[in-house]
Amino acid sequence: MQVLTIRDALNQALREELLRDENVFIMGEEVAEYDGAYKVTRGLWKEFGDKRVIDSPITELGFAGLGVGAAMAGLRPVIEFMTWNFSILAADQIINHAAKMLYMSGGEFNVPIVFRGPNGSAYQVSSQHSQALEAMYANFPGLKVVMPSSAADAKGLLKSSIRDNNPVIFMEQETMYGMKGEVPDDEDFTIPLGVADVKREGTDCTIVARSFTVPQALQAAEKIKEEFDVSVEVIDPRTIKPLDIDTIITSVKKTNRVVIAEESHSFASVGAEISHQIMENAFDYLDAPVKRVSTAEAPNPYARNLELAALPSVDKIIAAVKEVCYL
């Protein structure tokens, strides 16, 4: 099996889908000649040319709308936002058009579009560029929301997202682009949307983590095992919407304790939703209130020390696990 960075796994997925289906094209700021701000589209413009890999002006609402129109006309656009922070400018196209077109056209128009880019914090990019926006998009019916945390997941899920007939919000994480992992060589390797992955099996506590917090949760689980001999299960839903709550509930019924680790702020977050669904479906199995580890309720700070203090961390996750396990 090949070992790839998440960046290259995404690149591979894009390349394979460009090859597989001529209706697929990529559009966004600096995605073509510059190979992408984070080099996810490296080499694709050279290989596929101007018609398939298109540099857009700095007009998020414009090129997002262009993408929605193209999708309605039968193409399969992959729209890159340099970061999801900039998608806020395109929110009207995403929320009011992409998400609602199939419903409002009475089933006439599918919108098979992927919006992708890095979500959440990076290294000191300050308040406006460090936001984890999944809760906002997951709130709207009509959008699927995908957040991979490994190279294999990134590739398999992006391919499924491109092949999906609905708009997909595909959220990567800038600080994780260099993370390496094994990726199946098979060109048709895909991971279905809506299926969670048990990243580590355990019996005493469940950590539900996504994206940024998955590697942290795995480290925390390892340390807790060593220090307290407590066995932690780590579940990555991978797709936020549709959410594979069954896998989470099965785990909770086994472990009775839950920590949800997420990079977003806590209020009305995806973790709040998961916590609610656990309460609804597994209330009688809980031994402690569900605990969340989220980013501090403040605009993300620029200063490195403050940024680290605001973001979730291995230590914060360990502390939360100790709390729910009454250690």
Place this chain on the structure above:
Amino acid sequence: MAEKFLMPKLSPTMEEGQISRWLKNEGDSFEAGETLAEVDTDKATMEMTALSDGTLLKIIKAGGDTAALGEAIAITGKKGEDISALLEEVSANGSAKKEEVKEVQEPKAAAETPAKASASSPASAPVPVSAQPSAAPTSASGNGRLIVSPIAARMAADNGIDLRSIAGSGPNGRIIKRDIEEALAGGQNTLSEGQRTFTASTVVGASPFRDETASRMRQVIASRLAESIGPIPTFYLTVEIEMDGVLAVRKQINDNLGDDAKISVNDIIVKAAAMSLIKHPWVNASYQDKNVRFYEQADIGVAVAIDEGLITPVVRGANLKGIAEISAEVKDLAAKAKAKKLQPEEYTGATFSISNLGMMGIKEFTAIINPPEAAIIAVGGATQTPVVRNGEIVVRSIMHVTMSCDHRIVDGATGAKFLQTFKQMLETPAMMLV
């Protein structure tokens, strides 16, 4: 943390209470459920039991003193704690200071705290240090709720564990999965399938009813008896005893005694039981939390019916006393009981009890164990009965005795052997001299 121990509300109409006496001295430590003091209320003399472990640091209201509801009567806490601030507060506020005290739902709490409730008294009122109607203080939050995690509640229900008997180890005393697992591992606090069905009630249609406030004594009887039959695995052994020998002996004795000193058959039964108990220590014992307490003398509780219910005054050391002495004592105690003048020490702490309904025409019945005693015998009337002796039908005075046994310490054979001795004593009264 040291805190003020407030005069609890022990009856619905109580506004103040008089400390009858302290059972603990300053500096004494106590455990949850232990009686700290007796308080005379407008209704009755009540025992104040501790809700949690601690030490009696300072007595503010001594025996004889009266305190209003919610007034500080003592300070409790950990040994060696500095209580000067609390003392200052108490003296600064004077006796006028009352803190709100909710009424103690005494019978309910007692009924729900089976094995752990105070060992010796029919009137064990939990004391609301912070107005908690629970005798499992470590499991209850400040507002009196039992805090249980959902999975712990579910496990407890599945295993028939009384949550009030569990000390929660989570925050605010929350009972968590681990606590239930420990209880299960220890095999404690689990009731058998049969016992679990005990509290179920079957309602057939809707009947008209009227509610009358239960007397204090009725409430205590209710809670004590429910407390007994719930957690105590009871079984029953019945024996037939030929009483002709006892009747003859009684006649001989009474012929030589004055009218006011005449002994009853029951006095002889008390003596026989006491002597049998000394030969069978497992019956003269009490199942404690983790050990078995053996008593060295036979303190026999004799159930006495009075207007409002029943009470069991205790003949202390009945094994050491002569029948005439026992007889005099029983008469005295019964008279006091009927006049409601019994002191708590006169009706608590028996090691074994006897209930005799023979004089009321009952031939045979079962009695309910008075915890923490291990057994009680239910004595029926001796009736002229045709029996076969040496192949011939003869008439004998036959008395049925049924012993209720706490199976946690008294096994079938243990109980049977005790009854053999008891029967032998009564059928051959001379054995009591041996």
